[in-house]
Amino acid sequence: MKVMSELENNNKTRANDYVHNVYEQLKKRNMHETEFLQAAREVLDSLRPVFFKHPEYLDEGILERITEPDRVFTFRVTWEDDAGRVRVNRGFRVQFNNSIGPYKGGIRFHPSVNISIMKFLGFEQIFKNALTGMPIGGGKGGSDFDPKGKSDREIMRFVQSFITELSKYIGPDTDVPAGDIGVGKREIGYMFGQYKRLKSKFDAGVLTGKDPEQGGSLGRKEATGYGLVYFVDEMLKGKGDSFAGKKVVVSGSGNVAIYAMEKAIQLGATVIGCSDSSGYIYDPSGIDLEVVKQLKEYSNKRIKDYTMDHPRAVYKEGCIGIWTIPCDIALPCATQNELDEESAKILLENGVTAVAEGANMPSTEEAVHVFHTGGVLFGPGKAANAGGVAVSAMEMSQNSMRLSWTAEEVDEKLKLVMKNIYTSANEAAINYDYPGNLVVGANIAGFLKVADAMVAHGIH
The missing domain is CATH 1.20.1270 (Substrate Binding Domain Of Dnak; Chain:A; Domain 2)
Incomplete structure (x- = not known):
């Protein structure tokens, strides 16, 4: 002994x-x-x-x-604005690891994009994609281009220039980009059109996040938000609990936040707060989701305009203040490092019982430590927000088979994927002596799948 x-x-x-x-x-x-x-x-x-x-x-x-990424591409993107001025942005693609399948990860258009953020997102994507159980590797891409305030024509010209360069490095069996912040089905449509023009063939599987009428998957828009709530529901079930009667706060008001709110409400919760980059709203009677959708999906207005329809709701400047709203469940769905140690302590003092990440790494390390030591159920982003990439992989399957699944079929598959992710992370945490720690569990479960493939493929 x-x-x-x-x-x-x-x-x-x-x-x-x-x-x-x-x-x-x-x-x-x-x-x-x-x-x-x-x-x-x-x-x-x-x-x-x-x-x-x-x-x-x-x-x-x-x-x-x-x-260490397999390869990193940085390239110039030159385009012309509506005034005839030549503009230059920087484009990126990080192909991180393809041990279990082609590189898969979104394209982000935002002024904050740089090589550090691209590598962080691509690295996270390795493990997130492995957790889905789908044969997809990890990658990420984007540009420091800001689509806000740009005309449709300006966005089209930029995107066509961007994908002209990126097209050299992607393909249905090589690297399959998707949308992310600043990149929706409009931008993906422009990318696919230019890619098709350059390659003179209809490779539907080269990009995901397409319009369902043009080879996209039904349920993709809702997938990350719905998947987040399905994951939290599994966490709650593990404690004999549910969403019913819970007060929920969701940061952000983009696709992930909107559809997380929608599914939480469907499961019996009351969503009392959401935000955008300017500030947040608190509606103790429950957020009117249709108004939020109208503001954000159809009108491109600010969240403060919510109070015009609901004068009893409170709007406050500064989005970080949203975490001062007492709630049972907190879902950070905006951006990285938005929830810090101080905010985590306030949430804990106000009685939060579960936190799950709809964005990528929205909680700082210190905040995660507060949640773990405080006994709060915590769902890390690489597990909790994997629903989006899972449905993207389903889109790849549908494209390969020339099929289109119904929204109900996609949703059922998504539920099963999120349940399996929770089970894998929870069991790995137990097996490696960290019961209840889904951060450790998710990392280990994803890592083991990729590491075993790397060993099997030899040293390269």
């Missing part, structure tokens, strides 16, 4: 040293990429028990390989 104890202790020390050394090397090589390093640290720390139990992964150099 003493020999085994010493062996175990040596394995644990070796595992800890390995993780530490890999992360230190990452910091040296990517010292200015704060978002990427934050995402990598969270994943690497949670994988320590894996290397303790499976030292063979150390010998294969899996961490060094999985934290």
Whole structure:
């Protein structure tokens, strides 16, 4: 027994040293990429028990390989605005890992886009995609182009220039981009049209997020928000609870937030707050979702205009204040690092029982620690918001088979995917001695699937 104890202790020390050394090397090589390093640290720390139990992964150099993208493309995007002025933006595509399938991940158009954010999102996508059970690898792309205030023609010209360059690196069996912030079915339509023009063939599976009338999947618009709520529902069921009668606060008011609110309301909850980048609204009688949809999906107005239809609702400037609203369930669906330690403490003091991420990494490390130590059910983004990419993979399947599933068929498949993700993350957390910690569980479950494929494919 003493020999085994010493062996175990040596394995644990070796595992800890390995993780530490890999992360230190990452910091040296990517010292200015704060978002990427934050995402990598969270994943690497949670994988320590894996290397303790499976030292063979150390010998294969899996961490060094999985934290380095297969390739990164940066390119100039030149376009002409309506005034005839030449504009220049920067485009990105990070193809991170294709061990279990073609690279898959959205394209984001936003002024904040840079290489650090692209790598953070692409790295997260590896594990998120693996968790879906679909044969898709991890990637991400985008540009610092801001579509706000641009005409349809300006957006079309920019997108055509963007995809002309990106088309060199993508394909149905190579890399399949989708939409993300600033990229909806309009932008995807422009991309597909230009790609088709360049390639002289109809490769419907090269992009997902298309209009259902043009090869897209029904249910894709709702998928991330619905999937988030299905995941939370599984967390609650694990504690013998449900959405019925719960007060819910959702940050954001884009697709993810709107359809998370819709599904939460369908399951018996009352959504009392939502936000946009300017501020937030609090409606204690329950958010009128149709008004929010009218403002955000059809009119492109600000969330403060909600009070024109509902004068009893309260609007306040500054979106971070939304976390001061007492609620049972909080769903951050806006952007990375929007929920900090102070906000997490306020939510905890006000009685929150469950938090799940509809956006990518919206909670800071300190906030996650507050939730875990406070006994709050916490669903990390790579598990909780995987519904969108799951339905994107379903769109790829439909394109390959020249089929179109009904919205009900897609929704049933989505429910099953989210249930399986929760089960996989929960079981991995238990098996590796972190019961209830779905951050660790999701990271381990996703990692094991990818790592085993990397080992099977040999060193490259």
